[in-house]
Amino acid sequence: MMNKGNDIAKELEEIVPGLHLPPTPPFEVPAGYFNQLPEQVLQRIRSLEAETVEEELSALSPLLSAAPRQLPLSAPEGYFDGLSTRIMAGISQEQDTPAPARVVPIRSRRRYRLWAVAASLLALLGLSTLFLLRNNNGAGSFEAQLAGVPDQAILEYLQSHSDAFDREAILANVSGVEDVADELPKISTNLDDLPAEEIQQYLESAEWPN
Amino acid sequence: MALTQDDRALLALYRLPDTRERGFTAIIQKYQERLYWHIRRLVIDHEDANDVLQNVFIKVWKNLEGFREDAQLFTWLYKIATNECLTFLEQQKRKSSVSLSDIETGLSNKLRADSQFDANKLEWKLQKAILSLPEKQRVVFNLRYYDEMPYEEMSRVLETSEGALKASYHHAVKKIEEFIRNG
Numbered sequence: 207m208m209n210k211g212n213d214i215a216k217e218l219e220e221i222v223p224g225l226h227l228p229p230t231p232p233f234e235v236p237a238g239y240f241n242q243l244p245e246q247v248l249q250r251i252r253s254l255e256a257e258t259v260e261e262e263l264s265a266l267s268p269l270l271s272a273a274p275r276q277l278p279l280s281a282p283e284g285y286f287d288g289l290s291t292r293i294m295a296g297i298s299q300e301q302d303t304p305a306p307a308r309v310v311p312i313r314s315r316r317r318y319r320l321w322a323v324a325a326s327l328l329a330l331l332g333l334s335t336l337f338l339l340r341n342n343n344g345a346g347s348f349e350a351q352l353a354g355v356p357d358q359a360i361l362e363y364l365q366s367h368s369d370a371f372d373r374e375a376i377l378a379n380v381s382g383v384e385d386v387a388d389e390l391p392k393i394s395t396n397l398d399d400l401p402a403e404e405i406q407q408y409l410e411s412a413e414w415p416n
Numbered sequence: 417m418a419l420t421q422d423d424r425a426l427l428a429l430y431r432l433p434d435t436r437e438r439g440f441t442a443i444i445q446k447y448q449e450r451l452y453w454h455i456r457r458l459v460i461d462h463e464d465a466n467d468v469l470q471n472v473f474i475k476v477w478k479n480l481e482g483f484r485e486d487a488q489l490f491t492w493l494y495k496i497a498t499n500e501c502l503t504f505l506e507q508q509k510r511k512s513s514v515s516l517s518d519i520e521t522g523l524s525n526k527l528r529a530d531s532q533f534d535a536n537k538l539e540w541k542l543q544k545a546i547l548s549l550p551e552k553q554r555v556v557f558n559l560r561y562y563d564e565m566p567y568e569e570m571s572r573v574l575e576t577s578e579g580a581l582k583a584s585y586h587h588a589v590k591k592i593e594e595f596i597r598n599g
Contacts, residue, residue, distance in 0.1 A: 253582075253586065263561070266586060266589045270561075273542060274539055275562065277457065277539070277543075278537070278540055279456055279532075281452065281462060285466075289448050293470055294437060294441055294444075297474060297477050
């Protein structure tokens with residue numbers, strides 16, 4: 207096994223003082239490995255250079271090369287005699303049999319039903335929301351509800367749910383915050399680059415309409 | 417490698433509607449034994465080999481129309497047979513929900529169930545040793561050792577580089593030798 211030189215050990219001590227790494231790796235080589243290696247390599251070369259399967263095998267394993275290359279298994283007597291007839295009969299039978307009706311697995315129908323139920327619920331929810339919004343369309347009511355939402359919740363929602371397109375749409379549509387829209391580009395053109403503290407500070411310092 | 421003259425004539429028979437079945441019967445008769453033994457060595461049991469072999473020829477019948485004549489028919493048949501064997505062994509594994517080593521044990525049991533089985537004879541020891549190899553290495557060993565298939569052809573059957581096949585055969589031989597010596 208190779209030992210690390212003193213210089214290497216000193217260098218290591220200078221880099222990481224007191225580490226004292228073991229000088230040799232914990233690997234072991236099988237007994238006699240290096241004695242056998244040259245013969246193994248030559249054997250491999252001889253097998254690569256062999257021209258026939260037999261030469262290759264005798265280079266790789268004289269034991270196997272000397273063994274009888276006879277399969278001890280046997281097929282039933284006369285098996286091959288009528289084989290082609292039996293196979294052709296099978297093919298004819300398959301061709302004569304009408305294709306089976308398409309089987310729709312129960313699971314997929316169940317899944318289809320689940321999707322139908324989910325879609326109906328979504329449609330119902332959408333219609334209810336629309337109905338409620340139409341009935342409570344007073345701007346005061348919506349703004350009063352919005353005022354009740356804590357700034358932190360709005361901030362967290364915007365950070366996790368909005369992208370550049372949403373931000374442009376929000377700034378373009380929310381009335382009374384045109385000055386905010388003017389100020390934002392001075393701070394940063396991308397909200398993702400802003401630290402949360404900076405947004406929090408801005409929200410706290412700005413005057414929001416009630 | 418181009419199609420042999422004999423295979424070209426058989427395919428010509430197959431392609432004419434009037435002689436289609438006669439041509440296909442001749443193809444079966446020409447290749448049935450070689451394919452049977454290739455399959456049998458991998459699945460061990462005769463009944464399993466018979467099922468797989470018949471499936472192979474039915475697949476060949478269905479796909480022979482699309483066979484390109486720039487390849488060897490034999491290579492193409494071997495490819496289908498090998499894939500069918502590997503699929504069969506995979507299905508066996510799934511059916512019994514057991515590990516690969518249990519499948520090997522199952523194949524060893526089938527080997528022992530053979531009426532001619534003799535644990536002391538070298539040819540049976542060799543079969544047991546072959547079964548200890550991973551499936552694809554087993555295919556490589558069998559194709560080389562029993563069928564004496566050139567690596568170039570094997571490369572087309574198994575869609576693997578010749579270098580990888582040579583290395584695989586080398587490792588297989590070494591493992592088998594060790595198995596026999598220690599077994």
